[in-house]
Amino acid sequence: MTDKKIRVLVAKPGLDGHDRGAKVVARALRDAGMEVIYTGLRQTPEMIAEAALQEDVDVVGLSILSGAHMALAPRILDLLKQNGQDQVKVFIGGIIPDEDMPRLKEMGITGIYGPGASTDEIIRDVREAVQ
Amino acid sequence: MALERHVISSFLEMSLTKSILEGNRLALARLLTQVENDSPEGREALTELFPHTGKAHLIGVTGAPGTGKSSLVNQLALHYRKNTNKKVAIVAVDPTSPFTGGAVLGDRVRMRDLSGDQGVFIRSMASRGSLGGIARKTASVVQVFDAAGYEIIIIETVGAGQSEVDVARLAHTTVVVEAPGLGDEIQAIKAGILEIADVLVINKADRPGVENTERALRSTLELAHPTKRVFRHHGKNMAVSAPAIDSDIWIPSVIKTVATEGKGIDELVAAIANHAAHLRQSGDWAARDRARLGSEMELLLREALLDRFLNNIPQTEYAEIMEKVLNRNISPYDAVKFLLNGK
Numbered sequence: 056m057t058d059k060k061i062r063v064l065v066a067k068p069g070l071d072g073h074d075r076g077a078k079v080v081a082r083a084l085r086d087a088g089m090e091v092i093y094t095g096l097r098q099t100p101e102m103i104a105e106a107a108l109q110e111d112v113d114v115v116g117l118s119i120l121s122g123a124h125m126a127l128a129p130r131i132l133d134l135l136k137q138n139g140q141d142q143v144k145v146f147i148g149g150i151i152p153d154e155d156m157p158r159l160k161e162m163g164i165t166g167i168y169g170p171g172a173s174t175d176e177i178i179r180d181v182r183e184a185v186q
Numbered sequence: 187m188a189l190e191r192h193v194i195s196s197f198l199e200m201s202l203t204k205s206i207l208e209g210n211r212l213a214l215a216r217l218l219t220q221v222e223n224d225s226p227e228g229r230e231a232l233t234e235l236f237p238h239t240g241k242a243h244l245i246g247v248t249g250a251p252g253t254g255k256s257s258l259v260n261q262l263a264l265h266y267r268k269n270t271n272k273k274v275a276i277v278a279v280d281p282t283s284p285f286t287g288g289a290v291l292g293d294r295v296r297m298r299d300l301s302g303d304q305g306v307f308i309r310s311m312a313s314r315g316s317l318g319g320i321a322r323k324t325a326s327v328v329q330v331f332d333a334a335g336y337e338i339i340i341i342e343t344v345g346a347g348q349s350e351v352d353v354a355r356l357a358h359t360t361v362v363v364e365a366p367g368l369g370d371e372i373q374a375i376k377a378g379i380l381e382i383a384d385v386l387v388i389n390k391a392d393r394p395g396v397e398n399t400e401r402a403l404r405s406t407l408e409l410a411h412p413t414k415r416v417f418r419h420h421g422k423n424m425a426v427s428a429p430a431i432d433s434d435i436w437i438p439s440v441i442k443t444v445a446t447e448g449k450g451i452d453e454l455v456a457a458i459a460n461h462a463a464h465l466r467q468s469g470d471w472a473a474r475d476r477a478r479l480g481s482e483m484e485l486l487l488r489e490a491l492l493d494r495f496l497n498n499i500p501q502t503e504y505a506e507i508m509e510k511v512l513n514r515n516i517s518p519y520d521a522v523k524f525l526l527n528g529k
Contacts, residue, residue, distance in 0.1 A: 059223050060287070060312070085288035090312045095295035102301045106294060109308055111215040139212045 061089040061185050062112040066103045067096050068131065069121045076148055077118035083174035084116075084181065100127060104134035107143060113185045119149040124159065132163050144184040148172065202227075203234045206334050211307065214334050218309055221326045232326055235333035240475070242275075242332040242339045243462055246357030248319060248379065251345025253365040254389040256296035257445035258454075259342050263300055265451050266338050273305045275336035277327055279320050281344045282312040289313075293342060307336065319343035319350025325482060328356065346379055354382035355481060358474055359461045361385045361454070364403065366395040380406060383438045385457045391442035391450065403440055436464050499525065 065081045067074055074096055081091045092110050094103065107115050115135070119127060124147060135143050144165040151159070151167050159167060166180045205213035220228030245262070247255050256278065263274045278293035291310035300306045309327065316322045320343055331339050343353045354360045362383035380386070386407070388399050439457040443450030465471040496504070507524060510516045516524070 060314075062219075081290050085283065085290045086286050088287040090282075090289045090291060090310075092294060092310050093290055093292045095292075095298065098298075102298065105301055106308075108212060108215055110310060111219045 061114065061181065062092065062110060063089050063114040063116055063181065064092045064094065064103070064107050064110060064112045065116045065118070066094045066098050066106065067118045068098050068100060068103055068127045069119060069123045070097060071119075071121040072096055073120050074118065076120070077116075080116060080118070080148060080174065080177060083178060087178040087182075089181070100130040100134055103131055104138055104140075107135060107140060108138045112143060114144045114146065114181055116146045116148065119147060119151075122150070124149070124151055125155060128159055128164055129162050144181075146177070146181065146184075148177075203231050206231075206235070206330070207238065209335065211304075214307065214330065215309075217330055218327055221330055222311065222321070222323050224323060228326075232329060235330060238333035239329050240332065241335075242328075242337050243359070244328060244332075244339050244341065244357040245458060246341045246343065246353035246360040247363060248343040248346045248350065248353050248360065248382075249363030249387075249389075250347065250365075250368060253345075253363040253368070254445045255342050255345075255363050256293045258361075258363060258387065258389055258443065259293075259340050260297045260299055261443075261445050261448050261451045262340060262455065262458075263297070263306055263338075264448075265455050267300075267303055267305055269455075270338075271305075272337040273307070273335055274338045274340065275328075275331035275334075276300075276306070276308045276340045276342065277311060277324060277331070278308065278342040279311045279313055279324060279344050282314050284315070287314075307331070313344055316352075317350070318352030319346045320352050320356065325356050325478070351379060351382045355478060358465055358471065359384045359458050361387055361458070363387045363389050364399060365390040366393045366399045368399070384436060384461045385454065386438050386440045387450075387454060388440065388442045389445050392444050392447075396442065400440065400442065407438055407440070436461065436468075436470075495525075 063084050065077050065084070067077050077093070081093050084091045092106065092112065094106055103115065103117070115131070117128070117131065128145070128147060132145060135141070135145070145163065146166045146168070147159065147164055148168040151169060156167050165184050166177070168177060202213050202217055206217060217228065217231050221232060222228075247259055249255050259276055259278070263276060266272055266274050276297070278291070280289055280291045280293060282289045289312035291312060293310060294308060297308055300308065311321045311324060311327065313321050320341065324341060328339055328341065341353055341357055343350060360382050362379055362385075364386065365388065380403075386403055388396060388403065439460070441450055441454045441457055443454055445451075462471075465474065504525070507516075507521045511518055511521050
């Protein structure tokens with residue numbers, strides 16, 4: 056009898072201290088029946104990749120409000136790959152200017168969500184990505 | 187086709203266990219998922235790894251929510267890494283929602299000091315419906331870490347109330363964490379979780395009320411464990427005959443800590459080491475091992491028998507009998523008798 060759950064790491068890289076969004080998403084994913092590992096504030100890309108490895112997650116959700124997404128996202132994607140976790144899907148929530156979105160997607164970010172995104176949408180996308 | 191798939195998967199599995207024994211962390215993480223999900227691959231790997239288990243010291247850490255279990259585990263792991271070259275694994279259990287099956291696992295938040303150290307592996311687990319403070323598969327996850335060469339394995343339970351005592355069955359040494367301010371509840375908890383403590387920690391010992399908490403805990407322990415008393419009489423110490431102390435009986439130590447500042451951790455580690463030495467000396471180490479493996483075997487046997495039984499009776503018959511019970515025609519006892527004996 057196999058009991059497979061979607062495991063998601065919710066992490067906040069960088070130095071901004073606003074984690075309400077991350078907590079809202081963590082709670083929504085929990086209520087959607089997923090197992091959410093929450094790491095807290097001010098994580099380095101190395102810490103995030105290491106946690107993703109140890110927890111063998113299917114998805115990493117990054118909350119970035121600092122504007123540093125173009126530096127942080129590729130670094131994290133890179134580290135995941137180095138660790139052999141190419142299959143992990145990475146989502147970003149936060150303040151991401153429209154012009155950055157295509158480049159982030161190109162790098163391999165699966166989904167990007169700004170203010171006003173609905174949690175239902177995020178849950179649906181996460182489920183789809185993991186299928 | 188089916189056979190082919192089996193051959194391929196068992197081949198992959200063999201290399202998975204081999205990589206784990208060689209220290210591959212990704213393979214380890216993947217197998218932990220398989221084991222947690224109780225997949226056939228996971229079971230097979232557990233079987234292959236089992237001969238390599240039995241070397242680790244399993245330390246359970248339990249206590250009410252908010253007493254500082256995660257911070258304490260963080261400090262313990264730091265201490266072991268600084269002062270020994272043993273690898274440390276942490277299995278941190280948090281509760282699963284009974285309604286949605288989801289969980290938020292937040293113990294890593296307090297363990298950020300440990301990141302960047304390849305000799306530490308932290309794994310969060312959701313309780314997935316188990317009520318004993320750990321998950322059903324925690325014991326198996328611990329076995330994998332044991333086989334992978336983690337000599338210190340710390341198991342942190344969900345925030346425990348009174349009866350979440352399963353960790354004591356799993357661990358060699360059980361640390362129960364208290365904090366000042368919960369003193370009023372001491373009376374309520376002493377019958378439950380305090381009983382399983384091999385080491386009692388009063389964390390947040392810089393808070394007011396710590397003396398009261400300590401006094402309450404010590405007096406509870408004295409009631410349970412008669413200690414040698416020395417009465418003063420006419421200015422002279424006089425030994426009054428107290429019940430003889432059996433050296434095989436372990437008397438829990440009480441340690442005060444401030445986990446966030448790393449205070450009292452040396453003492454705590456020493457108390458844990460003393461307990462381990464006591465277990466080995468008294469033969470209790472082997473006894474606990476026997477009890478743990480015995481209950482694991484029994485549980486597996488029970489599951490296997492139930493599966494086999496349910497597979498051998500027609501679904502419709504089961505449903506029919508269930509219906510009779512629902513209508514109060516027969517009792518659940520009668521239903522079981524009927525299912526087993528056919529009448």
